[in-house]
Amino acid sequence: MADFLMPSLGADMETGKLVQWLVKPGDRVKFGDVVAVVETHKGAIDVEIFLDGVIDNLAPLDQEVPVGTVLATVRQSGETAAPAVAAVAPAAVAAPVPVITEVSAEPARSAANVGRIRISPAARQRAQQLGVELAALAGRGTGEGGAVCLRDVEAAVSRHPAEATAATGSDVHRGFDPAQMRQAIAAAMGRSKREIPHYYLTDSIDFGAAAQWLAAWNAERPPEQRLLPAVLLLKACARALLAYPQFNGFYEDGGFRAAAGIHPGWAVSLRGGGLVAPAIHDADRQTLPQLMTAMRDLVQRARAGSLRSSELADPSITLTNLGERGAESVLGVIYPPQVAIIGFGRVQPRPWVVDGQLAVRPLLNVSLAADHRVTDGHLGGQLLAGIGDALQHPDTL
Amino acid sequence: MDKDEVMALVGKVLAGIAPEADLAGVGDDEDLRAALDLDSMDFLNLIIGLSQGSGVAIAEKDYPRLFTLQGIRDYLSA
Amino acid sequence: MSTITYREACRQAIRAALQADPRCFVMGEDVGRYGGCYGVTKGLLEEFGPQRIRDTPLAENGIAGAGVGAALAGLRPIVEIMTCNFSLLALDQIMNNAASLAHMSGGQFAVPLVIRMATGGGRQLAAQHSHSLEGWYAHIPGLKVLVPATVEDARHMLAAALADPNPVLIFEHIVLYNAEGELDEAVSAVDIEHAKVRRSGTDISLVTYGNSLPKCLAAADELATAGIQAEVIDLRVLRPLDSATVIASVRRTHRCLIVDEGWRSGSISAEIAARVADEALYELDAPLRRVCSAEVPVPYAAHMEAAALPQVADIVAAARALVSPAG
Known part of the structure; x- marks a missing residue:
């Protein structure tokens, strides 16, 4: 018997409200199924289950419960039905004799209070x-x-x-409350600036090769198959992060833990204010058209307030792209417990020296804000160089 | 497509992209991207919607001609 | 209605008990010839004779043990322990025998013993005679612990205690003995189960007992001049604790300040706070707070003793902080 818990959908989430079950007691569920809808400040989130088996003991709806609360139990193959309490009791009995250590409660409490x-x-x-x-x-x-x-x-x-x-009422309310989201952003970013010693690097990338390649790709295709520059940036980052995994993961319990895969959180600004940075899973392993599809779908669902739990729980780094009408550069604030955020400014024509000659080139400002507890600027510079290099060879992305 | 049909199509496509947008408040020569705060993904979705709704192929290099309502009318009703 | 001192009320209670029941007798150190360390039993030896008002050696474990034996044998002893610090010498009899025998005998033996003790500080009796141990005793199953704070309770709790088949401890606060109050002759009995609302209010519950009751009532008067209506709860009985009355009050006021002359750590005030947090957390609009004695042996010097014990100003300040921090 395994427990299905209220997931943590980001460091800024403490509680969630279960508003809909998409399964019935006794239904068979499998790894990755969306089984419930939870309301958070990031909208109504489709919660996936990462267990296989028969689900039972569904928690009642419309209650605000802390992250980690048992929402249901899943009987895995070979197990027989057991009453709800049995799911909890044996673990408590079998618990080893606790080792008593003096721990200062202060840091934990202040973190929880954020x-x-x-x-x-x-x-x-x-x-x-x-x-x-x-x-x-x-x-x-x-x-x-x-x-x-x-x-x-x-x-x-x-x-x-x-x-x-x-x-x-129990109608699932899609969308999100801007005030609530603002408060969550304030909390997460406040914590970031208090706790994370950021360092910043910026670089200029010649986007000429990438722009040219994109124009050629898009010229041959109808609009729905065209790519945006953002997709190249996403893939270039994913590529570079493969080589520099120290930026792809989490700072937890006083140390760095590398993420299991490259799941960049793509910052999506929401109409009416606020933003959310849901994960694009395994970005390094997807083709450019696949990433374009994923990104379009993600942006659409983020704005509709209809993301999936894994998209909020898994981001291993944040990417923010200001786009064609944005500012020239951005210095990001790390979303804890991540350890880095990469930012791209607006691509714009600039005088640039190519082969000793002055030329007008489309330039792209890239920045890195990273956690100095995990990496140093030298490595950060290599990461940025890696992104720049990848963008010089768009055909290999 | 006549001009009214084009405007109806623009309204329909934009409703899916920027539901709160009020086209009546946008001038004919105003850059839609600025007026309605459309990013490049929104704009691409607009192009996709216009292209599919009108049957007109829209080349990427022509995008700048579709930045305004006037431009879109001219382009699609030509 | 007549005005009477708390000491006189205690004496009337004992006299009435001795008159009502021939099985009832008093024993303790200096209760006879001397009339009691605090003068409570003055005149009773002359009235009832040495068989029923018995001076004992200075041996608290023996006195309490004799009381347990007498109660087991069918008498109704009233044992006086001079001040509650001396009861520590009798703790084995009180806890291991008096409190346990009914349970250990499967209900065959009752121990209808009453032990009166003087408690509390405020009369410059220094570290060894100023304790408030009633909260300790309230920890022990099998005992009932009474803390009369009014002349009415001093006058009538004893009869209820004697009628109870369990051992009952009555803690009389040394500062209260000289206090005067109105005694309503129409009242002939009180219960020993319920706390009482001594003053109604809407803004904060002051939960207290014993000599902290008059302090809380004075604090409530002062708070009223600042527009804060404090409700004052007199616990009256520390075991079994009447949490229902406390919780009901907190549901009305949404704020709770517990005032206890005992030391804070591990005290009855902590128990009350825990119960309120447990049963009425969502009624609370401010933190649970306590005014207790400083955690030091009670000092002798008057100004230091005053600083160590809860005072009206401390209660007023704590209540104001909870109700209107800005003001």
Whole structure:
């Protein structure tokens, strides 16, 4: 018997609300199936299961539960049905004698508090009853230590009676709340800037070869088969990360852990504000047309608030591309516990020296913000050079 | 395609890309990408929608001619 | 209605018990000729004679043991332990015998023993005679622990304690003995099960007992002038603890301050806080907080003793911080 848990969909997620089951008790599930929908500040997320077997003991809907809460049990082949409690009890009994160590509770607590609004239990419950979004209460606490208390919730309701009360009911609400998302971004980025010693590198890449290759590719194809420059950038990064895996992974428990695959989180800005950076899985192993399809699908679903759990849980590095109307360069903020973010500015024609001659070339500014606890600038420079080199040979991507 | 049909098509395609966009507020000569905050993926999706909806092949090098509503009308109703 | 001191109320309670039941007697150090260390039993020797008001040697384990034996044999002893620190010498009899025998005998033996003890600080009796050990005793299953804070409870709790088949400890606060209060003659009995709301309020619950009750009532008066309506709960009984009354109050006020003259660590105040957190977490609009004695042996010097014990100003400050931190 294995437990199916409320997944962690990013460092900024502490709880999720199960809003829909897509399976029934007794259904057979297999690795990768979407079995449930969970509401988060990043929208309604289709949650995949990474177990094979028969699912049972489905948790009730519409309850906000912490990450790691058991949502269902899965009976794997060879096991017989057992009551729900049996899934939990043996593990507790079999637990080894705990080793008692003195641990300072402080760091863990401060980490857990990041992004968590300081609100009294009574106020939290009242807000939930009244449908007041917690994000709307942030910074408005008048209680002890600035905590939000009951009177602040009541005040919020009298301020905006209509806005504050959200629709209730178990309809799956696709899309996301910009205020909630802003709060989550604030928490994650605040933590990043507090905890991660960033270093920054920038470089200029001659995008001429890539642009030329793209134009030739696209000229022969109808619009739906055409590629965007972003796809070349994605693939070039994936290629370079193969050679420099120190940038592809997570800083956890005081050390670096390399990710199992190259799953870059692609930053998608959302209409109406906010952004999300869901993973494009195994980007190094996909062809350019495959990546284009994946990216188009991902952007569309990110904006519709309909991502899958693995896309939020798996990003191993973030890529941000400002695009043709963006700024010239960007210096990113690492999304913890990732250890790097690569940024691309707008491609624009610039005077450039080629073979000792001045020429006008389309130039692309690339930047790296990386975690100095894991890597140094020397290695970062090599990573950027690797990306630049890959873009000089677009036909090999 | 006449001009009204083109505008109806533009409206339909954009509704799928930028649901909140109000075409009535966009001037004929305004850059749609700026007016509606379309990124390159959005713009590519617009081109795909226009091309499929009108049956007109749109070459990549012609993209700049479709940056405005006026341009799109001229291009597709030509 | 008549005005009466707490000491006089205790004495009336004992006299009434002795009159009502021939099985009832008093024993303890200096309870007879001297009239009790705090004068509670003054005059009773003359009234009831040496058979029923018995001076004992200074041997608390022996006194308590004799009390357990007498109770087992069918009498209704009222044992006085001079101050609760001396009860530590009697702890074996209280805990291993009095509290356990009913259980160990499968209910064949009851131990209807009552032990009265003086408790608390505030009269410059220094580190060895100023303890508040009632919270400790409330830890022990098989005992009932009463903490009368009003003249009414001092007057009527004893009868209920004697009627109870279990050993009952009554903690009388040394500062309260001289306190005066109104005694309503129409009241002839009180229960020893429930806490009581001594003052109603809407903004914060002050949960307390013993000599901290008058301090909390004074604090509530002062808070009222600042527009804060404090509800004051007198626990009255520390074991079994009436959490329902406390929880009901917290549901009304959404804030809880526990005031306990015992030391903070491992105290009855911690137990109350844990129960509120357990049963009423989602009612709380502010952190659970406590005002307790400083964790030092109680000092002798008056100003240091005052600083070590909970005072009205401490209670007011803590309550204000929870209700309106800005003000």
